[in-house]
Amino acid sequence: MKVGGAVVAGSPRAAALPFLLLGRRRPTFRCYSSSSSGTAHYFSILYIYHVSFIKDVAATQPPEHLPHLLKMLQVRGEPIIPPGAKRGFIPLVIPLAKGNSGSVTALLRWPTAPPGMDMPVVEVRKYGVWLLAKNVDQYIHRILVEEDAKNSLESVNELFHAAADAGENVYKKGDFAASKVLNLDVYLLKKVGLFPDIIERRVMNHFEKGDQVAAMVTGEFYTKKEHFPGFGRPFVFNAEILLKVGRKNEAKNAARGALKSPWWTLGCKYKEVADIAEWEDEQIEYIEDKVSEEGKQEDLKKGKEPAQVL
Secondary structure, three states: OOOOOOOOOOOOOOOOOOHHHHOOOOOOOOOEOOOOOOHHHHHHHHHHHHHHHHHHOOOOOOOOOHHHHHHHHHHOOOOEOOOOOOOOOOOOEEEEEEOOOOOEEEEEOOOOOOOOOOOOEEEEEOOEEEEEEOOHHHHHHHHHHHHHHOOOHHHHHHHHHHHHHHHHOOOOOOHHHHHOOOOHHHHHHHHOOOOHHHHHHHHHHHHHOOOHHHHHHHHHHHOOOOOOOOOOHHHHHHHHHHHHOOOHHHHHHHHHHHOOOOHHHOOOOHHHHHHHHOOOHHHHHHHHHHHHHHHHHHHHHOOOOHHHOO
8 A cells, every 4th residue: 555645843832722622455464362371471472573574674673662562452352463564554563452343453653753752552554554552651541441441350350460660650640539520531632641532533523512612623623733743633633523514625635635644544445535535536646646755755854865765
């Protein structure tokens, strides 16, 4: 799959949450279930493999708490898979585990990420990737909160044990109940971070309540570039919301903005977005070439060798 579009902007800045938001083939894997003999040995081998792959192939530093996340995914019944099991995926993802629904949790290695920007945790889907968390620590935090909220003592204890100090640094068991916040999504947005799936649910909740203004405001908030840099999904969703309320021209502009992002970050077929943008194939090819050239020039300005940006 061809990778097009600008990659990322600067590192995300902390942003206050508005009250509206709160109110070709399937890949083949070698999987090792938590009940198999020798699981600990396989886990150790696969973790070392992941570290080596990230350092030597992805050419970046592995997240500090990656082993904790891998162990947590294993505890949840998600078999750890080799990072090289990438057939059918875009080349920028590093597989971690296969979920119960058949989806794959992975790390995303942006090709030109700004210094200090963490690798996001993503879910590999049919039309690209879906952002799960901005980094490994944030995803660990969310998993612990969600499990704690279920009041399942056994599973919480197992996950906290797997998370070890990585979990203790971000969340204390029982904090969700102690907060008196009744809505889990609101707690996650206030205490953990911004997540695309939660924001989209909040928008749809506004619609269900008949508050179109709140839905549009929250949809616009979703697209702020510091929140999810490099991802086109927020613009696609905002375009869909604008269409829903009859603002066709604004929806068209939002869709055209989305198509400037890598197409595997749209969360759907690019043809669906191109239809909203009212672009024909010739226009799409033109924009793809234009954005790719702009990206190359930006890389050259940053000091990259010409051979690196061809």
